[in-house]
Amino acid sequence: MKDYISKDPWKIIENGFHPEFNKITESLCALGNGKMGLRGNFAESYSGETLQGTYFAGIYYPDKTKVGWWKNGYPEFFAKVLNACNWIGLKVFIGEEELDLHKCNILSFQRVLDMRQGTLQRSCTFTTANGHEISLNTERFCSFHDDEMGALKFNINAKNFSGKIKIESYLDFDIVNEDSNYDEKFWNESKISSAEVIYNEATTKKTNFHLGLALKTRVTHGGKQIKRSSIGQKEKYISEIFEFEYTTDTEVNIQKIIAANSSFYYAQTELESRAIEKCATAFDAGFEELKNSHVNAWSKKWDQSDIQIEGDVSAQQGIRFNIFHLNQTYSGKDDRLNIGPKGFTGEKYGGSTYWDTEAYCLPFYLSTADQEVGRNLLVYRFKHLTKAIENAQKLGFENGAALYPMVTIDGEECHNEWEITFEEIHRNGAIAYAIYNYINYTGDEAYLAEFGLEVLIGISRFWTERVNWSEAKQAYVMLGVTGPNEYENNVNNNWYTNYIAKWCLKYTIECIDKVRQSESNDWQKISTKVAFSEDEPNNWNKIIEKLYFPIDEEKGIFLQQDNFLDKEIIKVADLDPKHLPINQNWSWDRILRSCYIKQADVLQGLYFFEDHFDKETIRKNFDFYEPLTVHESSLSPCVHSVLANYLDKKEKAYEMYLRTSRLDIDDYNNDTEDGLHITSMAGTWISIVEGFGGMRVKDNHLHFAPKLPQNWESLSFTINFRSALIHIKIDQKEIYLENTNLCQ
């Protein structure tokens, strides 16, 4: 755990430079607007530890996979969101010496992510190796108002230097992904031009996406504008160069304004002219005007989605940080996009979609954005249904059975580890559950006939073929699976997977009946399209009745899998802490045989289906499983926090809340340098609203059962529920609700 970020309700502040944590701070300070984003890298060259990262939504490359022992059914490619053109880049030469903080003696330093405004600022003073005393102030943003624009301001002042200064402001596509499997570069140069505005366009290999950026730079020295001296150009790289005689202690102000667009949105032939025109117009308006509209857009977003916690600045900073990054990652405007576990903050997980979206992210967007946004997350999967059916076919399933990929960008499976790719099939359940969750929350029943039902039928068909009849047990069983707890593989009858499969079969039957009755024309079309047979629900009912569930009557618990109790059960608290985290200290073999649980598994099911069980059952399972859980997935603490609140375990709920909300700020899992845990951030939101707020939606109504931690004076949040915008304030004694739509 690290503790170098100052506590502040609206800001992430690094006081004093911590080069050893620079990659962590770069992740924390990433900016984005749903369409593009970049890590909090320095604009000027930096030879210390850094991961230069700039990412654009929807632009990916299918990298050839690297696998030790190939298994039939593995996909050959792993689609990755690409590290793309570095647009903040500046090379600054003071005399002959290039500015590089790694080689300087730093006198003062502050890096500030201002979450209210959506800007990243840095101010520092330092002396260079040649003894020049420099002060630097810089600010940047990715426009929230116009998601194709970005801007950087960079001011420098040299106290004891007069002489030549050279500034090279560039657009660089000569970029390699840190996670490139064969060190291959994924971009080809496609077009470079240099008029008033410079332009750099590159094309992805294989997928042939075009991405074009236009840049115009303004440099002033003591308020006087400096003319561009020349253009620098090499492969995939173009720059504007400014050279001038610098007079000591006079401010140099640099402004970079960029416009970016891609063939994901526009015809390739339009890209250059569109970007150049936008950039020129924005340049005339200037940095401050662009910033004003950006800050206003953020202010509206905060009105919809802010959570206020009075009396606990750590908790406040944690939740705002999470909400900030969720809003930066996904705007919900486009149903072809989704939420990668790292968003625009790093390359791990390839920017792809996991079950995280359906299981964790959906509730945040349902409550804080327009209904369309949540719907788009579901439509994304509907659009991939054909590929999910093909994916299941590759594994030997038939009759329209659909297995959604574990990891995907465009519907193709990208994951290559048999115990996950083929066995972690509970993901299908989460996709079905999200349909239920969305309809339960919004009341949008029409979604079923339009898109949802076909997905449910495909998934139900998969479960039907995935179970088999066991003569020995006289029940249907599901063999060879991996549950959400990836620290056990190839187990039989994972309780969670069996439960969600059974629920899904039942829900699909209910939904078919509903659509058949209320939208009979639609049902005709759907049943023809999917070649539905009236026998199918009968078959599903047999499985519903006779699906096997491992339980231990004596302990009163559901067993994570058939043989869970054969394991040696030792609580995490009784392990010598030197073993933790086990994923960094133990062999995989030792982990698999141990009783330790990576993330909620049985408890994930009890969280989803709380209404199906009495409190005592939930308590017994929580008391058995939580002490065995190492929470080594970022997705773990949030679910435990909600359940702990439900069970009145206040201290546990608070401990788990801080762990989920400050996971990245405090670098709990020692991996923030790879990028932030964006999807678990939505879990943090759940732990506040469903946990401390106790919010549930039942029978078309909102319910609240608040339980505030003792040190919180109050908790406030806003919920977009159907036609109401409800502001909720909870203090230690009361709850206040206001439908702000009615008050307008």
Ligand code: BGC
């Ligand atoms: C978790 C998965 C999750 C993935 C991406 C893994 O560590 O175990 O449940 O889908 O990370 O967030």
